[in-house]
Amino acid sequence: MQKxxxxxxxxxxxxxTWISAGIIFFIYVVVFALEQFIPPTTMLFTVLKKGxxxxxxxxxxxxxxxxxxxxxLGQAGxxxxxxxxxxxxxxxxxxxxxxxxxxxxxxxxxxxxIPAMILAGLVAALFAFLIGLPVLRLKSDYLAIATLGFAxxxxxxxxxxxxxxxxxxxxxxxxxxxFNDFNIVxxxxxxxxxxxxxxxxxxxxxxxGIIMLLxxxxxxxxFKAIRDDEVAAEAMGVNLARHKQLAFAISSFFAGxxxxxxxxxxxxxxxxxxxxxxxYEILLIVVLGGIGSxxxxxxxxxxxVACSEWWLRFLDQKQVIGTFEVPxxxxxxxxxxxxVIIMVVVLxxxxxxxxxxxxxxxxxxxxxxxxxx
Numbered sequence: 001m002q003k004x005x006x007x008x009x010x011x012x013x014x015x016x017t018w019i020s021a022g023i024i025f026f027i028y029v030v031v032f033a034l035e036q037f038i039p040p041t042t043m044l045f046t047v048l049k050k051g052x053x054x055x056x057x058x059x060x061x062x063x064x065x066x067x068x069x070x071x072x073l074g075q076a077g078x079x080x081x082x083x084x085x086x087x088x089x090x091x092x093x094x095x096x097x098x099x100x101x102x103x104x105x106x107x108x109x110x111x112x113x114i115p116a117m118i119l120a121g122l123v124a125a126l127f128a129f130l131i132g133l134p135v136l137r138l139k140s141d142y143l144a145i146a147t148l149g150f151a152x153x154x155x156x157x158x159x160x161x162x163x164x165x166x167x168x169x170x171x172x173x174x175x176x177x178x179f180n181d182f183n184i185v186x187x188x189x190x191x192x193x194x195x196x197x198x199x200x201x202x203x204x205x206x207x208x209g210i211i212m213l214l215x216x217x218x219x220x221x222x223f224k225a226i227r228d229d230e231v232a233a234e235a236m237g238v239n240l241a242r243h244k245q246l247a248f249a250i251s252s253f254f255a256g257x258x259x260x261x262x263x264x265x266x267x268x269x270x271x272x273x274x275x276x277x278x279x280y281e282i283l284l285i286v287v288l289g290g291i292g293s294x295x296x297x298x299x300x301x302x303x304x305v306a307c308s309e310w311w312l313r314f315l316d317q318k319q320v321i322g323t324f325e326v327p328x329x330x331x332x333x334x335x336x337x338x339x340v341i342i343m344v345v346v347l348x349x350x351x352x353x354x355x356x357x358x359x360x361x362x363x364x365x366x367x368x369x370x371x372x373x
Contacts, residue, residue: 016363023359024205031201035194040180045197047306049179052200053261055301058285059208059294060254065283066292066356067215068247069227070136071144073279077151078252080274081127082120082259084158087173087269088166090116095175099168106165113177117203117260124256125249127154132248136241148276158271172270179264200261207254212294214250223247288345290352295359300352312338 013021031048038044057075064070089111096105111119135146157163159170167173179200184193214220222243225233234240263269285304289296315334319326345353 014360014364016360019363020359028198028201028205032198035197040191040194040196043310047302047310048197049200049265050262050309051302051305052204053258053265054282054285054305055298056204056207056261057255057258057282058289058297058301059211060251060258061282062286062289062291062294062297063211063215063223063254064247064251065286066290067220067227068223068244070244070247071140072147072248072251073144073276073283074147074151074252075255075282076274076276076279077147077154078124078128078255079259079262079278080151080154080158080271081124082256083263083269083274084167084173084259084271085120085123085256086116086260087176087263089119090176091173092175099173099175100165102171103164103168117257120260121253121256124259125253128249128252129245132245136244136248148279151274151276151279155271155274167271170271172268173263174268177264178267200265203257203261207257208294208298211250211254215294219243219246284342288342288349288352290354290356292356293352293354293358295357296352296354299354307338307341308334 035045057079061072061075064072088107089109090113091099091110093108093110096108096110099105131147131150135143135150138146158167160167161169163169164171179196182195182199183191184195186192215223222233222238225236225238226240226243230240259274266273281304285300286297288304289298289300312334315329315337316331317329319329
C-alpha cells in the first residue's frame with residue numbers, strides 16, 4: 001500500500017501565524033536593543049543565552065520523544081559530542097599547543113565557527129545512526145535505558161587518556177571562539193555593537209525553524225503516524241525502521257549543534273559536565289512545556305533557566321532581618337523549592353503548559369471565542 005501524507009491543498013499562513021511571527025520578531029528586536037543599553041554582565045543575558053541553547057536541545061528532544069514517540073535519554077551524550085567536535089576544530093592554531101599542554105595535538109587545522117558547528121551536528125548524527133541500528137529495535141523504557149547508557153559511555157570515552165591527542169583527555173578545552181567574540185569592536189578594542197546574546201537566538205531560531213518545517217512536511221506526518229500507532233503507520237506504507245532512524249539522526253544533529261552552543265556559552269568544555277542530570281533537565285523542560293509542542297519547549301526552557309539560575313537563587317543565601325535569621329534559607333534550598341514548584345505544575349498541568357498546541361493556536365482559540373460571542 002502506498003503512503004500519502006501530503007495535504008490536499010496548500011494552506012496559506014493565517015492571521016494567527018502572522019501575529020506569532022510578529023511576536024517572535026519583536027522578541028529578537030528587544031533582545032538586540034537590551035544588549036546595547038544594559039551592562040553585558042547582567043544575569044539577564046546569562047539566562048537568555050543559556051535559555052536559547054536549552055530551547056534548541058529541548059525541541060530536538062521533543063522531535064524524538066513528542067513527535068515520533070521514541071523515549072530517548074541520550075541527549076547529553078550527543079551534546080557532549082557536539083561540544084567537543086566544535087571546540088577541537090575551532091581552537092586557533094597559535095594556541096592549540098597551549099591548550100593541549102599534556103599531549104601532542106592530532107588535529108592541526110582550524111575551521112570557521114559555522115562549519116565547525118555544522119560538523120559538530122554531523123558527527124553527533126553519525127554516532128546516532130551507528131547506535132540507532134541496534135538500539136532502535138528496543139521500545140519504551142528499554143530504549144531510554146540503552147540511550148542513557150550510551151551517553152555515560154561516551155562521557156567516559158572522551159576522558160580516556162589514549163584519546164588525549166584528540167579530546168585532551170580529562171583536561172578542559174578552551175580558547176575557542178565564544179559568543180563574546182562576535183561583538184563588534186573598534187580600532188581601540190572597545191565594543192561598539194553587542195551581538196553575543198542575539199547570536200544564540202539567531203542560531204537557535206534557524207535550527208528550530210528547520211525542525212518546524214520538517215514536522216509540517218510529509219516526513220513529520222510519518223513521524224506522528226508512528227507515534228500514534230506503529231501498526232497502522234506500517235499498514236499505510238511507512239517504513240518504520242527508516243523513519244525512526246531518520247528522526248533519531250536529525251534529533252541528534254540538532255542536539256550536537258546545541259552542544260556546540262553550550263560550549264560557546266560556557267567558554268570551556270569538559271566531559272564531566274555532561275552528566276545524566278543534564279538529560280533530565282532537558283526532559284523536564286519538554287514535559288513542562290508540553291510533549292508535542294515546539295512553542296512549549298521554547299517557553300519552558302527560558303522559564304526553567306530563569307528559575308534555576310536567577311529568580312530562586314536568593315533561597316540559597318542566609319537572610320537575616322534584624323537579629324532574626326530566616327529558617328531553611330541555606331545552600332541547596334533553592335533546589336527543594338524548585339522541585340516543589342515543578343511537582344505542582346505537573347500535577348495541575350499534566351499535558352504541560354502548551355499541551356500539543358503551538359503559539360498560533362492560542363490566537364486562533366481566542367478569535368474563536370470572540371466569534372462565538
